[in-house]
Amino acid sequence: MAGVFIDVKVSAEIAGDADIARKLEEVCPVGIFAAKEAGVEIVDDNLDECTLCDLCLEAAPKGSVEIVKLYEA
Amino acid sequence: MRFYEYEAKALFRKHRLPLGGGEVVNSAEAARAAFEKIGGPVVLKSQVLSGGRMKAGAVKFADTADEAAAHFDAILPIVVKGEKARSILMEEKSPVDQEYFVAITWDGRAKQPVLVFSDMGGIDIEEVAEKHPDHVSKTHFSSILPLTPRIAKEAIGATGVQGSALNRLTPIVFELMNIFLEYDLTLAEINPLARLESGQFIVLDGHIDMEAEARGEHKALLEELGIGEDETRQARPPTEFELAGARVNAVDHRGVAGNVVEFDGNLGLVIGAGGGSLTLFDAVRKHGGKPANYCEIGGNPSVGKAKELTKLILSKPGVEKIAVMMNVVSNTRVDIVARGVVKGCLEAGKDPAETIAIFRIPGAWEEEGFKILEKYGVEYCDRSVSMYDAAGRAVAKMA
Secondary structure (H helix, E strand, O other): OOOOOEEEEEOHHHHOOHHHHHHHHHHOOOOOEEEEOOEEEEOHHHHHHOOOOOHHHHHOOOOOEEEEEHHHO | OEOOHHHHHHHHHHOOOOEOOEEEEOOHHHHHHHHHHHOOOEEEEEOOOOOOHHHHOOEEEEOOHHHHHHHHHHHOOOOEOOEOOOOEEEEEOOOEEEEEEEEEEEEOOOOEEEEEEEOOOOOOHHHHHHHOHHHEEEEEOOOOOOOOHHHHHHHHHOOOOOHHHHHHHHHHHHHHHHHHHHOOEEEEEEEEEEEEOOOOEEEOOEEEEEOHHHOOOOHHHHHHHOOOOOOOOOOOOOOHHHHHHHHHHHHOOOOEEEEEEEOOOOEEEEEEOOOHHHHHHHHHHHOOOOEOEEEEEEOOOOHHHHHHHHHHHHHOOOOOEEEEEEOOEOOOOHHHHHHHHHHHHHHOOOOHHHHEEEEEOOEOOHHHHHHHHHHOOOOEOOOOOOHHHHHHHHHHOOO
C-alpha cells in the first residue's frame, strides 16, 4: 500500500545499483528500502513510517533520492 | 497487581502478623481433611480477586467435615463479579469480640502514604467515615524518613482505642506500614482485624495490591508466593477490547500505545505523556464528557501503532469521535502521532475532520504535525490551550 503522507522516489540512475541499495537498506531506520539483486526496492507499507531523518539522502548521490511530503502537495 | 487473600496472608505470616490456622484446598476431600486438621468449626472462602464474596454466597461456615466438603462443592462454581474461584481458603472460625479496620494506601494529593484506622471494622469503611467520623483516623507518614511505632499508636489512639487494645494493636499496624513500604504496595489492608473473646488479636481478612511496575523488584517474593510472571492480576479480567489494545502495543517495540481500559462512553481517547493521560481523562469527565476508554501513548510510537490504536478505539460500539491529547511532548513526535491517527480514521472509513474532535499535542515536530492536520481539516491547538480547555473543546463537540 502506497504511503498516505510520504512518497520516496529513487532516480533511474541508481535504482539498479546493488551497492547503493545495500547502503539505503542499512541506513533507513524504518525499513523503507530493500536491497534486491536487481537493485533497490521501495517497501510501500513502511513509507508512512519515514522519520524525515535524511540519512537516505546522505547515503545516495545527491539528488538521486527524493522524499515527498504528500501533505504539502 | 492484586494478591489473593491466601497470598496476602502468606506475606503477613512471613512478617509474623497474627493469623489463625487454615489452608488452601482444591477438592472436597481436601476440605474434609483440612477440617479434621483444624479440628473445629471453619469458614470456607472463595479465592477471587474481586470483593462481594459474602453477598455472592461464596463464604460459608461449617461445623462438621461433611458440611465443609459440601460447602466446598457449593462455593467452587460460584462466579463472583465475573470471576471463578481459584481455590478455597479454609480457616478456623474465630469467636470475635470486636472488629477493627486498618489500611495503608497512597494519597496522590498529599504525595505520601496514608494510614486509615477505625475501631469499627468488618463493614464498609466509607460508610463508617460518613456516619461515625470520630471512629476513623487518617494519618499521613513519610515514605523516606524512618518509621516509628508512635505513628501507628497515635493513629489508633485517635479513634478512642486505649489501654491493652492500643498496646496490642500498635505492633500489628506498625508492621503493616513496614510491609506497605518494603514491597512497594499501593494497598495493604486488614479488614477485619479482630479481637477475639480470648483477648487475642487476629487478621481475619487481608488485601494487598502491589504497584505493577515494582514486580521486577520483588521477583523473589512473587516466586515464593507462586505468582507467575504472566499473571496480570487486575481487579477484573481484561475485556476483549483491552486484550486487543495489548496486542496493538506488543506488535511493535517503538513507544507505547497501550494500557487500554474500556469504559462505556462515546468519546474515544488517544491520550498520554507524563501523567497527561490521567489528567486528560479527569478533565474530560469534569467537562461532563463520557470517555469510551482510557489509554496511554508515549515514547514515540510508530505510525502503525498509533494507527492501529485509533482503529481499535473507533471500532468500539458507541464511539462517535476521538480526542487526541497529550501533555507537551519531547520524546514523542507530534507529526508521527498525527499521521497515525489520521491514517487510522481513513482506514476505518471515517473523515478525520469529523472524527477527531480535537488534536492537542504540542511539542517535538509540531509544525510538521500541524501541516498534516490542516491538510485533513482536523481542529488542533498548541500549548497555549491548556489540557483542561482542550478536553472541554472535545466534549463540547459531543453535544
